[in-house]
Amino acid sequence: MDGVKRTFNAWAKNGRAEKMEREHSYSVLRRLESVEVPRRFLDVGCGNGWLVRRMASSPECQKAVGIDKSPKMIQNAKKRAYSAKESYVATDVESWRHRGKFDLVFSMEALYYADSVDEALAAIYRLMAPGATLICGTDFYRENEATRWWAGEMKITMHLMSRAQWRGALRRAGLEPSTRTITNPDGSKKWKRSVGTLFVSGTKPHAVPAPHHNKQG
Numbered sequence: 001m002d003g004v005k006r007t008f009n010a011w012a013k014n015g016r017a018e019k020m021e022r023e024h025s026y027s028v029l030r031r032l033e034s035v036e037v038p039r040r041f042l043d044v045g046c047g048n049g050w051l052v053r054r055m056a057s058s059p060e061c062q063k064a065v066g067i068d069k070s071p072k073m074i075q076n077a078k079k080r081a082y083s084a085k086e087s088y089v090a091t092d093v094e095s096w097r098h099r100g101k102f103d104l105v106f107s108m109e110a111l112y113y114a115d116s117v118d119e120a121l122a123a124i125y126r127l128m129a130p131g132a133t134l135i136c137g138t139d140f141y142r143e144n145e146a147t148r149w150w151a152g153e154m155k156i157t158m159h160l161m162s163r164a165q166w167r168g169a170l171r172r173a174g175l176e177p178s179t180r181t182i183t184n185p186d187g188s189k190k191w192k193r194s195v196g197t198l199f200v201s202g203t204k205p206h207a208v209p210a211p212h213h214n215k216q217g
Contacts, residue, residue: 003156004113005069008047012072017048024108025050027182027197028137035133037061038103042127044093044120045069045110049077049086056083063100067091069113093123101129107136112159121173128204134175135201139191141166144198146191166200175202 011017028051037060043052046066056064066088068074074090081088089096094114105124114120124134140147142162151158161169163179170177183196 002069005071007154007156008068008070009072012048012070012076017073017076020047020109021050024137024197026184026187027199028106028108030182031135031137031180031197031199032106035104035135038132039063040100040102040104040129041065042067042102042105044105044107044124045113046077046088047073049080049088051106051108052077052086052088053080053082056085061085063087065089065098065102067093067096092120093127094119096123096127098127101132102127103129103132105132105134107134109138109140111136112138112140112161113157114159115157117159117161117169118172121169121175125173125175125204130204130206133201133203134170135199136166137197137199138166139197141198144191144195146189146195163198163200166198170200170202173202175204177202 037058039062041055041061041064043066046052046068049066052064052066055061062085064086066077068090069092071090074088077088105128111117111120128134140150140158142160151160167177167179178201180199181196183194184192187193
């Protein structure tokens, strides 16, 4: 079992998943408040499924899927499910094979655990419908000096990237990136109030129509 899966299995059992929900909900919901509810939603690294459940509760959402490398997290999410629109899969995004496409893909504090961020983003790109949006959030980024120690504490793969590096990664995946930082004035830690959570987003281009050739004569 790899270190990421082992770590998050433990967190699923010791209540850390619920703590992450509480710590992330303010910035996540602030970031999503201006985003139209999608018909098809995917959460990469869904944890206990709190955001999937929230999306599924909207009448506009027809399908809400959460994936996570941790089987224990997925078990917790399934136990909390209350809508037939929800589904949860224990998998990493790189190896997941899913036929349908999604209109909004969200990922919070998950992509930097991937063996390769570029490969994870390439897999997400394949899951996005034309015109779909990816939003990924992180507190672990180079400009936030207060969280750099996490990598040493966790002792698992964690890619520490700057805003510019995140933008470059999304651009390499075929998405035109933008960034936004959200602070929490009531945050329990100083960096939450001053530095904040970084969100990087990008939209998949619509398919380019084939050129139209007029017949002469």
